[in-house]
Amino acid sequence: MLELRNIGFEVEDETTGKKKEILKNINLKIEPEQFVVITGPNGSGKSTLAKIVMGTEQPTSGQILFEGKDITNLDITERAKAGIGFAFQQPVRFKGLLVRDLLRFAAGKNLSTEESCSYLSQVGLCAIDYVNRELNDSLSGGEMKRIEIAMLLxxxxxxxxxxxxEAGIDLWSFQNLIKIFDQLRKETKGSVLIISHQERILEIADKIIIITDGEITDEGSKEEMFPKLLGTVDACEYLRMEA
Ligand SMILES: Nc1ncnc2c1ncn2[C@@H]1O[C@H](COP(=O)(O)OP(=O)(O)OP(=O)(O)O)[C@@H](O)[C@H]1O
Structure with missing residues (x-):
């Protein structure tokens, strides 16, 4: 359903003025309903790759196909219309905007209270307590994350x-988040792409992709990848550090 062909991303290094390759010749496929996790060391290019798929960055070379169509030159809005969605890194918090309004905007139609509540229940929120809450600082980071997932649903x-x-949420909320992702993987029809350092998220992946220094250095099922990740000194330290 998503295919990246020979994706490259280059920027000019501000100090040296030389070209710097952030991503090199990335080829990857995400199948329908597949739950793919991209991991790798800090600064290896994972977020840049996510931005290229969302459409907030343009690759300097290569092609992006979504459901067989070339979307390389589509902007973020056109990609959203085509069916690519992402959770905001900085959650939206607008004074006066209610959770039910956000869900209604996301759905692009009027939702009954029952429908809004069903999305919130799916992400483990006691729906009736949240549907009329304002999207402001009174919501915790973990609650906002779940509301964003409900929005994608x-x-x-x-x-x-x-x-x-997992960024910015406490251990308690993280445990709930894992349950929600696991449920998403089992119950929803769409595909999911997650950038994560967390072993617990890697554990629920259908496919794990490792990016090192701008390149895909390995990929496979979790059964194939876990022994490899744990078998190298770097990865071992890396996973331990993140635990
Ligand atoms: N527009 C840009 N201009 C210059 N450098 C950039 C640009 N975008 C990304 N980079 C650099 O590219 C590298 C990869 O960044 P990216 O954020 O994709 O890494 P990451 O793997 O997501 O890292 P982390 O795990 O720390 O979030 C970093 O060294 C970053 O500073």
Missing amino acids: ARNTKLSIFDEP
Whole structure:
């Protein structure tokens, strides 16, 4: 459903003025309903790759195909219309905007209270307590993350992208987040692409892709990848550090 062909991303290094390759010849495929996790060391190019799929960055070379169509030159809005959605890194918090309004915007139609509540229940929120809450600082980081996931459910995206969903939430909320992702993987029809360092998220992946220094250095099922990740000194330290 999503295919990246020979994607490259180059920028000019501000100090040296020389070209710097952030991503090199990335080829990857995400199949319908596949739950793919991209991992790798800090600064290896994972977020840049996510941005290229969302459409907030343009690759300097290569092609992006979504459901067989070339979307390389489509902007973020056109890609959203085609069915690519992502959770905001900085959650939207607008004074006066209610959770139910956000879900309604996401769905692109009027939703009954029952429908809005069903999206919130799916992400483990006691729906009736949240549907009329204002999207402001009174919501915790973990609650906002779940509301964003509910928003993606309401949008019925074909491909949902999450860049480090674990960032900024406490251990308790993280445990719930894992349950929600696991449930998403089992119950929803769309594909999911997650950038994560967390072993617990890697554990629920259908496919794990490792990016090192701008290149895909390995990929496979979790059964194939876990022994490899744990078998190298770097990865071992890396996973331990993240635990
Ligand atoms: N527009 C840009 N101009 C210059 N450098 C950039 C640009 N975009 C990304 N980079 C650099 O590219 C490298 C990869 O960044 P990216 O954020 O994709 O890494 P990452 O793997 O997501 O890292 P992390 O795990 O720390 O989030 C970094 O060194 C970053 O500073």
